[in-house]
Amino acid sequence: MRTHSKQRLFVYWLIVLALLSSQAIARSAQAEDGYDLWLRYRPVEAAWLHRYQNVASELVGGADGSTLLAARSELARALSGLLGAAPRSGPRPTRDGAIVFGTPTSSTVIAALHLDLHAAGREGYLVRSVTIDRHRATVIAANEDIGVLYGVYRFLRLLQTREPVEHLDVMSAPQLQYRVLDHWDNLDGTVERGYAGASIWDWQTLPDYLAPRYTDYARACASLGINGAVLTNVNASALSLTPRYLNKAAALANVFRAYGLHIYLSARFSAPIEIGGLKTADPLDPAVRAWWRAKADEIYHIIPDFGGFLVKANSEGQPGPQDYGRSHADGANMLAEALAPHGGIVMWRAFVYSQEQPADRATQAYTEFAPLDGKFHDHVFIQLKNGPIDFQPREPFHPLFGAMPHTPLILEVQITKEYLGFATHLAYLGPMWEETLDADTYTRGPGTTVRKIISGMAGVANIGADRNWCGSVFDQANWYAFGRLAWDPDLKSDAIAEQWVRMTFSNDPAFVHPVVAMMMGSREAVVDYMTPLGLHHQMARDSHYGPGPWVSGGPRADWTSVYYNRADAQGIGFDRTASGSNAVAQYAPSVAARFSSLGSTPENLLLWFHHLPWDYRLPSGVTLWDELVRHYSRGVDTVAAMRKTWAGLASYVDAERYTQVAAFLAIQQQEAQWWRDASIAYFQSLSHLPLPKGYAPPPYSLQYYESLCFPYAPGNPGVHSPTCGQ
Ligand code: GCV
Numbered sequence: 001m002r003t004h005s006k007q008r009l010f011v012y013w014l015i016v017l018a019l020l021s022s023q024a025i026a027r028s029a030q031a032e033d034g035y036d037l038w039l040r041y042r043p044v045e046a047a048w049l050h051r052y053q054n055v056a057s058e059l060v061g062g063a064d065g066s067t068l069l070a071a072r073s074e075l076a077r078a079l080s081g082l083l084g085a086a087p088r089s090g091p092r093p094t095r096d097g098a099i100v101f102g103t104p105t106s107s108t109v110i111a112a113l114h115l116d117l118h119a120a121g122r123e124g125y126l127v128r129s130v131t132i133d134r135h136r137a138t139v140i141a142a143n144e145d146i147g148v149l150y151g152v153y154r155f156l157r158l159l160q161t162r163e164p165v166e167h168l169d170v171m172s173a174p175q176l177q178y179r180v181l182d183h184w185d186n187l188d189g190t191v192e193r194g195y196a197g198a199s200i201w202d203w204q205t206l207p208d209y210l211a212p213r214y215t216d217y218a219r220a221c222a223s224l225g226i227n228g229a230v231l232t233n234v235n236a237s238a239l240s241l242t243p244r245y246l247n248k249a250a251a252l253a254n255v256f257r258a259y260g261l262h263i264y265l266s267a268r269f270s271a272p273i274e275i276g277g278l279k280t281a282d283p284l285d286p287a288v289r290a291w292w293r294a295k296a297d298e299i300y301h302i303i304p305d306f307g308g309f310l311v312k313a314n315s316e317g318q319p320g321p322q323d324y325g326r327s328h329a330d331g332a333n334m335l336a337e338a339l340a341p342h343g344g345i346v347m348w349r350a351f352v353y354s355q356e357q358p359a360d361r362a363t364q365a366y367t368e369f370a371p372l373d374g375k376f377h378d379h380v381f382i383q384l385k386n387g388p389i390d391f392q393p394r395e396p397f398h399p400l401f402g403a404m405p406h407t408p409l410i411l412e413v414q415i416t417k418e419y420l421g422f423a424t425h426l427a428y429l430g431p432m433w434e435e436t437l438d439a440d441t442y443t444r445g446p447g448t449t450v451r452k453i454i455s456g457m458a459g460v461a462n463i464g465a466d467r468n469w470c471g472s473v474f475d476q477a478n479w480y481a482f483g484r485l486a487w488d489p490d491l492k493s494d495a496i497a498e499q500w501v502r503m504t505f506s507n508d509p510a511f512v513h514p515v516v517a518m519m520m521g522s523r524e525a526v527v528d529y530m531t532p533l534g535l536h537h538q539m540a541r542d543s544h545y546g547p548g549p550w551v552s553g554g555p556r557a558d559w560t561s562v563y564y565n566r567a568d569a570q571g572i573g574f575d576r577t578a579s580g581s582n583a584v585a586q587y588a589p590s591v592a593a594r595f596s597s598l599g600s601t602p603e604n605l606l607l608w609f610h611h612l613p614w615d616y617r618l619p620s621g622v623t624l625w626d627e628l629v630r631h632y633s634r635g636v637d638t639v640a641a642m643r644k645t646w647a648g649l650a651s652y653v654d655a656e657r658y659t660q661v662a663a664f665l666a667i668q669q670q671e672a673q674w675w676r677d678a679s680i681a682y683f684q685s686l687s688h689l690p691l692p693k694g695y696a697p698p699p700y701s702l703q704y705y706e707s708l709c710f711p712y713a714p715g716n717p718g719v720h721s722p723t724c725g726q
Contacts, residue, residue, distance in 0.1 A: 096136040194714070382410070427525075
């Protein structure tokens with residue numbers, strides 16, 4: 001009897017163990033590591049299942065060509081994930097609910113519908129509910145295969161965000177021709193200002209091994225309409241233009257082609273010397289021009305749909321035409337002439353500022369480039385950062401946006417968060433980019449907004465080899481928002497955030513609303529705790545990790561924080577009015593007048609344009625000093641509130657992603673506090689003013705904050721200075 005009960009107990013425990021481990025397996029199967037991005041395709045709720053099954057019962061579409069195959073495979077993958085089973089395929093609709101996709105050329109069914117696809121252009125699409133052979137169907141049609149693929153992603157997004165799809169009539173075409181990710185990836189696998197691990201391009205195993213991740217990258221880009229990728233860092237290596245690396249790049253281009261993604265390379269201006277054996281890279285030298293022409297021919301032979309070059313020249317130590325007394329136009333035009341016969345373009349960056357120039361750094365790009373307007377080859381695009389300094393948490397729009405009416409311009413934004421807390425701070429950048437796109441240059445009268453001026457958008461990618469691609473789940477939202485805005489710069493950042501949240505996490509309104517609200521306030525929180533009221537470039541030297549408002553000395557003044565804050569015992573801020581650097585004069589007269597006058601300068605740009613005494617009274621009656629302290633503290637409070645919001649949402653998110661976000665928010669709160677305390681400690685050492693009532697003093701001395709040193713902060717390959725605090 002006793003043996004019997006022991007056996008029973010043993011069996012009982014075996015069952016318990018088996019149950020526990022099967023639950024553990026089930027749980028880990030549900031855990032998500034973020035790899036799927038917004039293309040998760042998890043089963044829809046029962047309430048939607050029947051509804052969606054009725055519009056997705058059959059796939060009718062050609063499989064000619066890799067792009068249509070990609071469209072078919074995405075539909076099959078998504079519908080089996082969302083609805084539990086892949087629809088059957090057929091040549092014509094045989095029942096209600098077919099999805100008919102293709103072009104009038106690839107599909108006789110579509111041709112017979114005689115759709116007006118004029119407005120779709122080359123890349124756009126039409127998604128429309130129609131009747132074919134007396135069956136209800138959804139047609140996803142375009143003039144070109146790539147438009148069909150984009151339309152497929154649009155249709156899937158409707159399902160993923162639980163929109164009704166029974167009566168569709170959606171026509172969409174990109175407003176901007178160039179929608180490009182700029183990777184700052186080096187050939188040694190490091191990424192400049194990258195916070196998501198090593199480069200996703202494994203140059204060592206290319207071209208022989210094509211990681212599945214390359215296809216998934218292209219899928220993610222195509223789902224947003226991104227149509228270009230610059231593979232290499234603008235601080236370029238000439239080696240990327242040698243046959244060995246061109247073959248590796250070609251292998252990536254072969255993967256990307258089906259997804260409409262063209263590759264571009266950064267071009268080092270001195271390449272003719274470094275890999276061409278020439279003695280000069282002078283753009284007016286016939287041998288140099290011939291070298292670039294031959295190089296372009298060679299590239300197009302290997303990569304027939306190569307997009308072109310991105311060039312950083314005569315900027316931060318990079319070689320360029322000015323090394324030979326030539327202009328940016330001379331350099332850019334030489335490259336354009338080499339690429340133009342093949343249809344390629346040059347994206348020439350205007351991020352230039354010179355060591356020798358004593359002028360305000362914010363003015364230098366305009367000074368150099370505005371006079372060159374109209375002098376560029378028509379395959380040259382000038383690429384401008386959103387603001388005149390360098391991707392700060394807040395900058396006014398770049399004055400060149402209004403100053404080059406005869407030159408096509410590309411807006412460059414930074415998706416990777418070099419100046420907004422790296423990967424651990426939750427900062428949704430949609431509102432920041434919307435602010436730039438909305439900015440009115442007034443150059444052709446009111447309403448000449450940046451979005452109306454640009455021909456393309458380039459985003460410095462935040463993508464790396466990390467399993468979750470971007471270093472954190474919420475950083476994926478910035479890749480997403482960039483792509484959506486590049487397709488349609490009129491979109492609103494809150495609507496984009498909502499879509500992303502629904503696709504990435506959950507459609508439950510109890511989750512969606514608080515998370516969107518948290519995202520929408522997150523960038524302003526960073527501005528508050530890092531650089532309130534128009535302050536800028538207050539980060540630690542080189543790494544830009546953490547506060548460094550005291551940074552001074554070193555190789556050049558405009559790489560220091562004191563150059564920008566100009567704080568002393570009397571006051572703070574950079575006078576860019578006529579009494580100072582007069583940077584305001586680079587804007588259209590009405591904008592210049594607005595920024596010149598204290599009364600009309602937006603409060604959030606006050607210290608960008610004005611130097612003011614600490615006791616200056618804002619319209620609210622509060623002094624500048626008190627207001628600064630309030631902003632720093634408000635930033636920390638906002639992050640604390642974000643943490644609280646997230647803590648209440650655990651039940652909506654898988655444990656793996658929930659935990660990482662929670663841990664990163666905790667890091668963000670600590671670092672926001674550090675920013676606030678260090679900044680207040682430094683500025684108080686100059687203002688000698690007491691903190692307003694109720695605001696806690698920094699817990700440590702200024703010397704303590706100044707002594708903090710992080711020689712291995714990420715994103716700054718090659719600069720691991722042990723003297724980083726100096
Ligand atoms: C690629 C800033 C960054 C540099 C970057 C540069 C640029 O200065 O700190 O890392 O270099 O911008 O945009 O060229």
